[in-house]
Amino acid sequence: MGPAEAHRDVVALDGIGVWLSGREILHEVSFSIRPGQFTGLIGSNGAGKTTILRVILGLQEPTTGQVLIDGKPRLRRNRSVGYVPQKVVIDPDLPLRARDVVGLGLDGYRFGLPMPSLPRRRRIDEMLEAVDAMGFADSRMGNLSGGEQQRVLIAHALIGQPELLLLDEPLANLDIASGHEIVELLRRIAAEHHVAVLLSAHDMNPLLPVMDRVVYVAAGRAASGTVDEVVRSEVLAELYGHPVAVLRVEGRILVVAGSHADTEVLGSAPHSVERT
């Protein structure tokens, strides 16, 4: 990777504002992601994380500002961004095996029946291998555990060889051990496949060892930079609009309202209803 490559933005948001039914959901959100970077999109439920991801994907039109993908305005159909949504409710009756879901990531947007071929099968196998999903490649998607489904969905998103992988709260429904495995898997994939990762979470602590940068979202506003640059009381107080203290306890970061530790904890526990 040359210096020019390192300074290229995979995605850049420039002054994104979103209004939905008379409410301002996002206000002047700007940040960019470089190739191969691992970025955490951190904020409590309802802060606007999902909306940011939807704007990047083109599922939500911004009211103001623009999204540049690889330096160009986002096309209606962009296949250089892989996406793993927050909740995919999979009916156990849905006749899809893990490998079928990965196959849909490869050519699911095309018309007609998929033509079985050796290269196609090999590519799907490789992807399943990369996320350690070979053991359940032929199981029905609906019968897999949350962590297993998550792996398959990551393989689905990656097989199109995107430059950017978006994951919406992938750790939300997982136990601590599976969550840890997924984070480790994503770190490995980001390095091996040289893909940038933008992952939303309400708790930044599981991501601290792998995050290159953080985009901290509160009340529809965002601040971005390294963890040390962003997760500071001055920066977050500005976002929240009230005093905030950042506490570091045994390698963990706690963000609390006010200047005393006995007040409400922000950014780690859900304290508002998730916007649907």
Added chain:
Amino acid sequence: MIDLAANIVFEPGFFSNSPVQSALVAGGAVALMAGVVGVFTVVRGQSFAGHSFADMDTTGGSAAFLLGIGALWGFLAVSVAAAAAMELLGVERRRGRDVTTGVVLGAALGLAALFLYWDTTASSTTGAATTILFGSLFTISPSTVPAIVGFSVAALAAVLVLYRPLLFSSLSADMARARGVPVRLVSAVFMFLMALAVALSAITVGAILSTALLIGPAATALRLTKRPGAAMWAAAGIGLVGVWLGILFAYDSSAWPGHHGWPVSFSVVAVIFVFYLAADLLTSVRAKWDRLRQDRLAKGE
């Protein structure tokens, strides 16, 4: 010897009988198509929408009879109009739509009751009501067979073209949209295909029973296989065999002593239902077998 066996299975005249020929061709084509459309109807959780078309078709068929045009055209016109209305009312407002659909269906069936009453008094026979509600494969006129086969083939082809985007958007509309699938368009086209499938099924087994042909083989196939492609072909096959066995059964039953013969729609639906029960039994036995084997493995043998 072979002739004797064949004569026991097929009552004399089965293959040379013109109504039987029409029934086999038209019923077979519709069954293939309904099986394939049915798999996606079940997978997308749209069985209720499918059933609404069936209710609306009762009105269409009875109105067509009153006007003296073929029931097929009544079924088709109303189905397609209903699909358009459902699309225009919007897929977004789910809850409001359920109530609206319920009210509209009630009104449609009320109209059907009126039309069927007029049909009966005008022709002084209850034949019309039975044919529209419960169908009769043996009364399909040879002149409508090409239209039925043509529409079936067209619908089948359309589903095969939409196969991947349909499957993708059934998994997750957002994931499909993010990957560039025109989800809205795909679901609108599928709505029309479903309308077509129900109208054609209504011609074979009647408006009321049409969902049995749409959902039955699909539900059976989905019990048997976890592969999407296999489920589609299995549903088509189960539908085809179900309809043909039903026709044979109905034809043969007229030769049995003490009988006027059983209605063909009954035997078709009965065969499909037996298939479903058998598949259900098979899957539960298979699940039990798997559990036993796993237990044995766990014990370290």
